[in-house]
Amino acid sequence: MMQFKIGLATLELIRGNIVEQDVDAIVNAANETLAPGGGVSGAIHRAAGPELAEACARIGGCPTGEARITAGYHLKARHVIHAVGPRYSGNPRDAELLASAYRSSLLLAEQHGLQHIAFPSISTGIYGYPLDEAAPIALATCRDVVQSHSEIRLVRFVLFDEETFQAYVRAAQNLGLIP
Numbered sequence: 001m002m003q004f005k006i007g008l009a010t011l012e013l014i015r016g017n018i019v020e021q022d023v024d025a026i027v028n029a030a031n032e033t034l035a036p037g038g039g040v041s042g043a044i045h046r047a048a049g050p051e052l053a054e055a056c057a058r059i060g061g062c063p064t065g066e067a068r069i070t071a072g073y074h075l076k077a078r079h080v081i082h083a084v085g086p087r088y089s090g091n092p093r094d095a096e097l098l099a100s101a102y103r104s105s106l107l108l109a110e111q112h113g114l115q116h117i118a119f120p121s122i123s124t125g126i127y128g129y130p131l132d133e134a135a136p137i138a139l140a141t142c143r144d145v146v147q148s149h150s151e152i153r154l155v156r157f158v159l160f161d162e163e164t165f166q167a168y169v170r171a172a173q174n175l176g177l178i179p
């Protein structure tokens with residue numbers, strides 16, 4: 001586990017399962033239909049129960065780069081923020097859409113008064129975003145938001161495998177987040 005302070009907020013990198021996190025909101029790496037998929041989305045929907053898919057169906061979808069919020073139902077987390085990252089295409093716009101997915105999630109958390117939020121590594125699974133490109137975008141975007149919006153107190157990256165965890169540690173070092 002790695003932890004660093006950004007202003008009043010703590011940014012954490014841990015290896016683990018996002019479904020088990022006891023935070024105000026966990027973020028789902030969703031798709032534009034908000035239908036349960038594979039990967040982290042499948043795990044979140046299984047743990048939350050069918051009510052989550054029903055709530056997502058009522059919302060009706062979410063464009064890439066944006067986020068939507070629902071209750072957490074049977075999860076420990078009271079809320080799920082469904083963020084839609086880009087499918088990696090190699091286009092420079094990918095980076096902007098990925099940053100926007102993180103930014104939108106944090107702004108939505110703030111609007112709902114949520115202070116502790118956990119993210120998976122959005123877009124680096126089925127959506128094919130190279131880890132060493134995605135990790136610095138994820139960390140720099142969260143750093144920038146918590147520096148300018150001080151209500152968020154904890155941003156935890158819950159990284160499922162060692163390769164992903166190490167990519168985030170390297171990115172944190174390269175960004176100078178680790179002293």
Ligand code: ADP
Pocket residue numbers: 016017018019029030038039040041043044085120121122123124125126127128129158159160161164
């Ligand atoms: P995307 O379609 O946005 O690429 P994926 O769910 O395929 O989303 O993968 C995103 C990341 O989430 C990958 O690093 C994957 O290993 C990871 N992941 C899968 N299951 C979990 C889980 N239960 N908790 C945290 N991360 C997970």
